[in-house]
Amino acid sequence: MVVTNIVGLIDNTYLKPYGTTEDIERLVEDTARYGAYSITINPVFVRYARDYMSRRGYKLRISVVIDFPFGALTTDARVELIRRYSGLVDEYDVVVPMGLVKSGLWRDVEDDIKTVVEEAHRLGKVVKVIVEDAYTTREEKLELYRIVMQSGADFIKTSTGFEEREYAERLGNRVGAQVENVRLMAELSRRYNPRIGIKVAGGIRTYQQVLELLNASERRPDPTEFRVGTSHMLDIIRTMPKS
Template structure:
């Protein structure tokens, strides 16, 4: 393996975002993240305070990452900013681009929204990741939204939610989750703009080989401040890498 178990696990935002997850599921998610050495747990806002209390009580070194306006990116900018202002328990937030504006090519409103929510998050001391939901975008739209996101100066640009409509994605010739080629495009656009923005790949990542391809495409160092992997199947990857290490 090119990378160690510890290196990969430290890049992971261990995610539990299904709507039917219970409080016990979230507790298990936090315990797994600690055991595997993950950087963060990524959850829905409803369980934010529960997760924070557990992390603090156990003195775990895990960041709390909360998804906002997820997975559609359909709220007004005012609502999005207000939700961010209420994130007094989170370390990081992942929020979807205003997808309706993107698909309508209202780039003026896209830019206004992104600059506003990034500024609000930074005023709150939050790390912010902007989700572009690549599977919904044409090649031209990807180029334009990557530009908008990077210029709005968040901490990370993120590929996908993992909840995209697969049929619509296929109609555009896209996959619904993380695609190394999109990661490569993000890295290229960032280089073009002189930005060292972090990249987070998420959605449909299951194996070590997939993770390795994403890392290579990103051009980023093995550093959670520059590169993240969002996944719910972290335990499977962890066990796969342990088995590869023993082989």
């Protein structure tokens, strides 16, 4: 697959806990300048970003992360956050309830994700479910991917980018977006939900990485099917071939 410009697939991201309003302004300006699909930010800056874009005349999409990066809130709290920001955002990136996943409480995991997805859709929003690949075994991935795909989520997303490397390595995993996990998502989606989009995130800094992950996803280079979450959009642009 040859893609000359993948910027329109990017959710331009700033999620560092020490970020400032100036960082959000730069994120918005870069997104508007280069034509990324959206910005992805923490809830604390949603109102500021929306007001700033209004002053600048920008009509950009905003995605807000929910229960990020741990996936440690109750279902009720997650749903409440989705409702609270529904008038300001277009999309949600929601972390799976990781403690329930690691406890093998699959019925509870399924109920939580289904409830969260249904609430987001009731409000007319796109919802991406972050499965945090670095924290799960292959057996856990098989069950978790199935649950996410059958929940009706718009996207399954690889990672937060905030994984604990030491724990991941104990499981034999690497942090960030990995081609083998995206291939598994594509394989299982053929059985459970061929329409689900795939979002790759975590450690993506080059154009070549994007192409490899896109090819593994078996999706078209269309933002309704494939997204790239990255805080390194400018690095990706610098590594793109010159037309």
